Amino acid sequence: MASKIYECISRIADRIIENKDYLTELDREIGDADHGINMARGYSEALEQLDKEDGDLSAVLKKTGMILLSNVGGASGPLYGTAYMKASKTVAGKEELSVEDGKAVFEAVIGGIKLRGKAERGEKTMLDAIIPAYEAYCQAADAGSSLTECLDAMCAAAAEGAEFTKTIRATKGRASYLGDRSIGHQDPGATSALLTMEAIRDFFKA
């Protein structure tokens, strides 16, 4: 699993780096035009530093969190860093993840991001992609769907969630300074969260 998680994180990194300019452009509309740059810097460093021999699943996730924390900066660094570290704790001791384990990882990630970001759903943040994705994943899982079906449901809901951020006013982060002027723009954090989830799905489907 260690080499599998390494591959999965590498695919996330590729996806984020490919979309560096897109994310930065979204951030230019309602933020400070650095989201893509910062995320790409963090994930480039992850590609550089991570190694297939880094140990078990939990260790690789933890190392990824530390790398993002030390290299991304802004609000995204602590938020994504926290997400990976929470995921790492949840999977400690495991070598393979079940559909059920996926739920626990989601819950830990959401809890960590809420606490660090002092945010809730509906504030035009990454939570608006992640929470609906979690709900769709759980619904699919509870209906007995396969992992790839669950991941498809997750991504569809995340995409809807990211799209939904266009319709609401930001009350967290730099976009909140815009007030109603933030309406009409898609949240960059929700978008990078969507890209992350899509990369995970594509990895498992491949």
Add this chain to the structure above:
Amino acid sequence: MKKLINDVDNVVNEMLNGMTAAYPQYIERVPGTDVVIRTGAKKTDKVVLISGGGSGHEPAHGGYVGKGMLDAAVAGAVFTSPTPDQVYEAIHAAECGKGALLIIKNYTGDVMNFEMAGEMASDEDILVDQVIVADDVAVENSTWTTGRRGIAGTVFVHKIAGACAETGADLPEVKRVAEKVIANVRSMGMAVSPCTVPAVGKPGFDLAEDEVEIGIGIHGEPGTHREKITPVNNTADHLVGKILDEGIYAEGDEVAVMVNGMGATPLSELFIANLRVNEILAEKKIKIYKTLVGNYMTSLDMAGFSVTLLKLDDELKAFLDAPADTPAYKEV
């Protein structure tokens, strides 16, 4: 993009090395980090003050490291908060047993990264506390938003809390004084032209040739509105008017004034703006105790200015007048 740089990825590194090369008597870089500390630090027995933030606001914050002000400053990437490990390095490098006060400008990223660093240091039994500066009146102050931004008023927090720490006061006392400054300082800025982040390569926002943005933040965040450019007296009236609307400055009060350049504003224009600020305050019978005019909290190559008013009492006046010797702020 036309900039006097060598490599967009090396801007912060070369800037810090150039800064420490210019002021070796004041500051040195902590090896392997983007932290500058007082030269020969760790010899003082006092609460240490640590600030920082994204780069691009020079001389903030490295320029305020020195006697009577900060003990360490952490530089993030341009307009991007420094990471927790870097802030932690600053705490570690500067702290000498009496604790550290983190002075944070109110941005989501800065608050999260500094808080995480504080938690890491606390885990090692280092005494750490923090204050958050949120002086920008252009932003709606509401529990439903991130809250007001921290801008040029932060320099007064560095100066006054720094002077307090220099007396040997303990951490709660230094924090009290910093909070008092924060409660009494308000700012508002405007831009006549935008700034360009080196790694982005194009301006952070667009302004027409005859347009200005009122209420701009120090990263080019949008302000309250755009309007056609008018004589600077009108602009100064608007900025000072919004600050006075806060209701914390009354007839007979004494204030410190800062007319701050955003980076690409000629000093001549700042002095013209300052003249108007003087006139407005005279009319309101608010007494100016001290004035600072210059580039204190910049925004790369943005042109524009901000006005900051700090209401003073005897305690704050004494700390404002206390000696400071740093690259960018001197009081003798």
